[in-house]
């Protein structure tokens with residue numbers, strides 16, 4: 001899923017300073033699951049903003065609403081009236097949702113209320129980890145299901161580097177060395193010899209480095 | 223095709239000695255020259271680090287040219303951290319045009335260690351990709367993308383190995399991979415844990431790698447207990463056993479003891495099958511190198527042509 005973290009309240013307050021009527025728009029998908037931008041967070045954010053503005057002597061009319069999925073146009077219609085009544089919308093969806101809103105409601109500005117952090121998963125309660133960069137050409141079959149592009153700090157293809165120690169990455173003791181995990185898993189499956197193969201440089205063109213991507217599937221196009 | 227001095231030494235079978243020089247955090251040519259003059263005649267080539275530990279310093283290639291002008295052979299380091307394949311290949315061509323022949327391929331410490339921690343880490347290639355890229359440029363006269371070079375280049379390709387990083391079981395295989403990718407010589411991380419180094423060399427010999435590539439063992443002479451402790455705790459991929467620290471602690475003259483340890487280690491390394499030389503990294507203590515080289519019985523250095 002897409003993991004996000006709500007922006008600090010002060011940052012949102014600064015962004016909405018010129019406005020009197022604000023809609024906080026949550027999303028019912030990933031950001032609900034990672035507890036950053038669902039209905040609950042939208043309500044809480046609206047309340048916090050309202051209190052802060054009242055204290056500052058600049059009262060704010062703030063509403064909150066949550067759509068099922070902010071990254072598809074058809075789900076955005078349920079918010080139309082509230083969007084039209086507001087001076088500005090603050091979206092608690094990921095960056096995709098914010099942009100879908102700006103495209104759909106062209107005459108209204110939607111501001112980001114969330115920092116989209118990464119594609120990842122919850123590993124334990126309150127902890128999420130990044131494990132995919134969407135590089136466009138998956139190598140997981142070669143690396144025992146552990147992504148070196150996303151999870152090695154240097155995105156190495158032929159790792160581990162010389163900084164790997166005690167299973168940890170040189171960057172921080174809080175980061176598991178992805179290549180250590182790969183090597184261990186290869187040993188477990190008796191496949192260490194696979195690592196002897198020299199992997200050629202990665203073709204980064206299917207990733208964002210090739211420019212913004214678009215996927216077209218003729219078989220499902222109308 | 224002319225060979226580098228380092229290549230000639232290694233091919234002659236003489237135990238090689240390389241040194242290291244950290245470019246300044248300034249554009250002071252004199253500093254580079256000063257250190258090169260100290261090392262001149264005591265080492266076969268001098269490594270020029272490439273923004274080591276991700277700290278911005280004068281360019282390794284530029285400093286390589288400065289020492290070359292003084293008659294000291296450079297071994298320039300290139301990391302994958304700061305440049306993509308376009309920048310790297312261009313720099314290699316420029317370096318060769320300046321007369322540089324030895325190039326050491328390294329991954330590079332993560333930018334978060336340095337003085338520009340907000341930088342984007344490039345890592346377009348990894349260190350093994352970098353080795354094969356240089357090999358392709360030299361042996362096939364071709365760029366990575368397939369475009370032909372207009373004239374051949376001559377380079378002696380170096381790579382690094384760290385027997386002290388984990389997972390240990392994999393480290394000799396990683397060396398094998400670097401050799402397969404095209405490394406002509408190897409320099410290792412600094413050794414303090416001789417027992418582990420020997421275990422690694424055993425595996426290296428088992429794989430027959432010592433016959434395929436000359437290995438220069440890394441040495442950093444210790445100046446103080448604090449320096450040893452710092453490396454023990456803070457340097458990624460380094461092991462400094464307690465007995466080394468205890469020995470320094472017990473010594474009255476720490477620096478002299480640090481030199482003793484280095485000399486003893488070098489003498490011992492000369493007896494290990496498959497060790498073809500030493501790489502002495504006395505950065506910020508360059509003036510000690512002549513003494514170490516002499517006491518280890520490695521002076522004078524061979525002269526060719």
Ligand code: SF4
Pocket residue numbers: 151152153154155156159160161162163164165168169170171176177178179180
């Ligand atoms: S320590 Fe491991 S995860 Fe960190 S950069 Fe090196 S190989 Fe990658």
